Amino acid sequence: xxxxxxxxxxxxxxxxxxxxxxxxVAVATKNRNLLETGIRAVAEGVLDALGKxxxxxxxxDQGALDYVLxxxxxxxxxxxxPETKLTRTEQVERAMSDPAxxxxxxxxxxxxxxxxxxxxDIHGAxxxxxxxxxxxxxxxxxxxxxxxxxxxxxxxFPDEVWVRINPLDAGGREDLSEVLEGRPHGVCxxxxxxxxxxxxxxxxxxxxxxxLGFGVxxxxxxxxxxxxxxxxxxxxxxxxxxxxxxxxxxAEDYTRDVGARRTDDALLFARSRVVAAAKAAGVQASDTVxxxxxxxxxxxxxxxxARDLGFDGKxxxxxxxxxxxxxxxxxxxxxxxxxxxxxxxxxxxETRGLGAVAVDGRxxxxxxxxxxxxxxxxxxxxxxxxxx
Amino acid sequence: MTRNALGREIPGKIGSRKAVPFGGAxxxxxxxxxxxxxxxxxxxxxxxxxxxxxxxxEACGLSNGMTISxxxxxxxxxxxxxxxxxxxxxxxxxxxxxxxxxxFGIHEPIVGHIESGVVSRIExxxxxxxxAFISKGGKLREPAVLRSHGGRWRAIEAGTMEIDVAFIAAPxxxxxxxxxxxxxxxxCGPIAFQAVDAxxxxxxxxxxxxxxxxxxxxxxxxxxxxxxxxxxxxxxxPASITSGTLQLTNSPTNLLIARLTVEAVKASGYFxxxxxxxxxxxxxxxxATKFLGDEMEKAKIVGSFGMGGGTKMLVDMLRRGQIRAxxxxxxxxxxxxxxxxxxxxxxxxxxGMYANYDSRGCSTYKLDAAFLGATEVDLDFNVNVxxxxxxxxxxxxxxHQDVAAGAAMTMxxxxxxxxxxxxIVDRVTTVTTPGEVIDVVVTERGLAVNPCRGDLRERFxxxxxxxxxxxxxxxxxxxxxxxxxxxxxxxxVIAAIExxxxxxxxxxxxxxGWQ
Numbered sequence: 001x002x003x004x005x006x007x008x009x010x011x012x013x014x015x016x017x018x019x020x021x022x023x024x025v026a027v028a029t030k031n032r033n034l035l036e037t038g039i040r041a042v043a044e045g046v047l048d049a050l051g052k053x054x055x056x057x058x059x060x061d062q063g064a065l066d067y068v069l070x071x072x073x074x075x076x077x078x079x080x081x082p083e084t085k086l087t088r089t090e091q092v093e094r095a096m097s098d099p100a101x102x103x104x105x106x107x108x109x110x111x112x113x114x115x116x117x118x119x120x121d122i123h124g125a126x127x128x129x130x131x132x133x134x135x136x137x138x139x140x141x142x143x144x145x146x147x148x149x150x151x152x153x154x155x156x157f158p159d160e161v162w163v164r165i166n167p168l169d170a171g172g173r174e175d176l177s178e179v180l181e182g183r184p185h186g187v188c189x190x191x192x193x194x195x196x197x198x199x200x201x202x203x204x205x206x207x208x209x210x211x212l213g214f215g216v217x218x219x220x221x222x223x224x225x226x227x228x229x230x231x232x233x234x235x236x237x238x239x240x241x242x243x244x245x246x247x248x249x250x251a252e253d254y255t256r257d258v259g260a261r262r263t264d265d266a267l268l269f270a271r272s273r274v275v276a277a278a279k280a281a282g283v284q285a286s287d288t289v290x291x292x293x294x295x296x297x298x299x300x301x302x303x304x305x306a307r308d309l310g311f312d313g314k315x316x317x318x319x320x321x322x323x324x325x326x327x328x329x330x331x332x333x334x335x336x337x338x339x340x341x342x343x344x345x346x347x348x349x350e351t352r353g354l355g356a357v358a359v360d361g362r363x364x365x366x367x368x369x370x371x372x373x374x375x376x377x378x379x380x381x382x383x384x385x386x387x388x
Numbered sequence: 389m390t391r392n393a394l395g396r397e398i399p400g401k402i403g404s405r406k407a408v409p410f411g412g413a414x415x416x417x418x419x420x421x422x423x424x425x426x427x428x429x430x431x432x433x434x435x436x437x438x439x440x441x442x443x444x445x446e447a448c449g450l451s452n453g454m455t456i457s458x459x460x461x462x463x464x465x466x467x468x469x470x471x472x473x474x475x476x477x478x479x480x481x482x483x484x485x486x487x488x489x490x491x492f493g494i495h496e497p498i499v500g501h502i503e504s505g506v507v508s509r510i511e512x513x514x515x516x517x518x519x520a521f522i523s524k525g526g527k528l529r530e531p532a533v534l535r536s537h538g539g540r541w542r543a544i545e546a547g548t549m550e551i552d553v554a555f556i557a558a559p560x561x562x563x564x565x566x567x568x569x570x571x572x573x574x575x576c577g578p579i580a581f582q583a584v585d586a587x588x589x590x591x592x593x594x595x596x597x598x599x600x601x602x603x604x605x606x607x608x609x610x611x612x613x614x615x616x617x618x619x620x621x622x623x624x625x626p627a628s629i630t631s632g633t634l635q636l637t638n639s640p641t642n643l644l645i646a647r648l649t650v651e652a653v654k655a656s657g658y659f660x661x662x663x664x665x666x667x668x669x670x671x672x673x674x675x676a677t678k679f680l681g682d683e684m685e686k687a688k689i690v691g692s693f694g695m696g697g698g699t700k701m702l703v704d705m706l707r708r709g710q711i712r713a714x715x716x717x718x719x720x721x722x723x724x725x726x727x728x729x730x731x732x733x734x735x736x737x738x739x740g741m742y743a744n745y746d747s748r749g750c751s752t753y754k755l756d757a758a759f760l761g762a763t764e765v766d767l768d769f770n771v772n773v774x775x776x777x778x779x780x781x782x783x784x785x786x787x788h789q790d791v792a793a794g795a796a797m798t799m800x801x802x803x804x805x806x807x808x809x810x811x812i813v814d815r816v817t818t819v820t821t822p823g824e825v826i827d828v829v830v831t832e833r834g835l836a837v838n839p840c841r842g843d844l845r846e847r848f849x850x851x852x853x854x855x856x857x858x859x860x861x862x863x864x865x866x867x868x869x870x871x872x873x874x875x876x877x878x879x880x881v882i883a884a885i886e887x888x889x890x891x892x893x894x895x896x897x898x899x900x901g902w903q
Contacts, residue, residue: 010807011807031778031808031809033778033873033875033902034777034778034808034809034872034873035808035809035872035873037870037873038808038869038870038871038872038873039808039870041870042870061808062807063806063807063808063809064807064808065805065808065868065869066868066869066870067868118805119640119641119805119832122641122644122832122833123640123644154867154868318640319640319643319644320640320643323647
């Protein structure tokens, strides 16, 4: 039996594993003199940790980082000898994140594509979302799981890192049991359609957390509403479990599901429902991705409208979209100045014993004041790098 | 063996010449006079046109052991170097020294000429396959000598490098020897890189595929310098001058670096009316130039000049009125060549004007900011663009030293993580450009400021930019890769790297083993 994992793309490696009497490693690289020793060390480390199984491993390197090499080798060996288990794993230190932290951007990265995964942590996304679902072909799921687990263990993400799993009954359980070891801050549930589905995921998470010795409840959930049924039941979804901290909307699947064209009008109902459901449950709402990479102005427009509707952030398919998202979903200097003026006026009114007060000719009532305070606090949180 | 100011071991002699160790970027004091030029006289009613390269070789009296020179404006599309060397081989010439302004992959046939003894020495520049070949050691009679654009010009003027015959590929020329690179059937951009060769060489041969009626003007190469004109079918393919470096980068990492570079420029204090910068080719530089243009537009800043290699990106900025002039030594695309022909504000300059240490002024000294690449950078900010981390000599210096030394703020843009081979190292394999003239290193994991530029560091910090120690950025990147092995160098010197003033900043030695 032979297994091939990885590819000959840049930043990846192709690993071929075959059953044999005893473990051995062969390395091919364009820079043999410089790199062979290092690659061999990684390979032997992985085989050691797997209990030196009887497998011949051939590595063809294209500039893969250590964790990519290790993931490819581990996945190949486990595909040849499915009973093989890691005899030791690294403890991943990653603290649970603040449920209310800013999530202006959620950056998708395909879980089996090292070229796009390497450096995914450096673009300043509030949430990085490692995808095991739509971007990973069915035959690559195992390889992607191992790669995502190793990446989570290797990279100290400065902000939040999430994993989008497959539907629970279509590989999602296997996803969880593999990648939770890497301690992602949260798990995205695609095509969420019922409170029941969310609770099922929460229960599964609890089991794995207990097995791994993590605090039960430490992993957040982000349900993604992207079907007609999901839109109609999104309040159940948002309220289903304490773990839900943000509800995301996915327009691509939704428009397909209902047979709509992707226009603002067609999406308005779904978007509004998602926002209302999230806010009723006291959690954040995140808008769908914007697919036209070449149209920065179009993205900025869509961000502005999403923010007007009440969304707190939006998906990104490429790091270059992040600065635009962050600008759109952060309070502007103008808004902040107004908010400060309102709070100041209210304070003055209170000390002088006045009831109502006006700023720029507009009445400041309790909701307006509350909103201004929230905006200022949010800006402070952002200035603090996301820590409340 | 002595150690130069950077602690690099330099032999007493390079070939037959005494080696002067590098003493600092601006340490050398130049005195005396430049070398004399050959006396030439033109008979009346002379016909300078010869029927073939062979005829020109014959007429010039080229013989064994002599030196011939070339320019690189056709880059990967050049035909003339191979054409001339093949003719030399056919005529049984041996032991030639070649002195190109640069070599490219297309010049791989030189390897064969070295093996057969036609070529035995190389001065000027070295790229790609020829570099890889001589890195094996024992291939050349004397170590190769690599010089920057300005350094090459200076060495010829100083008489250090004497040229017997300059062969000048000219996309258009008249029968009396006036020649240009920006007109003709196959324009390649300015050929003024060889204006100094044309004046100092014993004989100068213009090789063209487009003979125009006299007078062909304006010209980079003048009739008074030219001995012979040869017409051939093909001198080069202008489609190849771009060398595939004119695509804006798509890499998120490089885009991030380009953006951070421009943020740093904005915060540097140099970003105001009259701002000047050097752009260059390569996906990352082009992206940085584009973002810079966007920011200049937003801030309504009009720059004094942009320095090339000329590209469409710079030309567009000139047309939009964002810069008052382009100063250009070479063209990296056909838009730049067209603009050089049509726009008086697109100014052609030779390396003597833009980069010569022994002169009363360099255009690079008027630069506020420059973005340059690197193969390696070390913790002392020294930069290597010549050798690969495995010790192989693979690239020329180009204008790297000249621009880095000149610009008020020299920024090295490079990813901290580039596959499995670390670009930030404790000590560069070869020093091309000393850390004292490098101000900022911009990576995707933050930017590092040379400790001697506390002013910049403060400005960047105040602007909220991610200022970090170079060592910390290195540690961040190194955690993802096993250490690479390092070459162990023997005694044989493959090549000398000259600083732009003619002192030796480093040598490349033959790799003997691995540690």
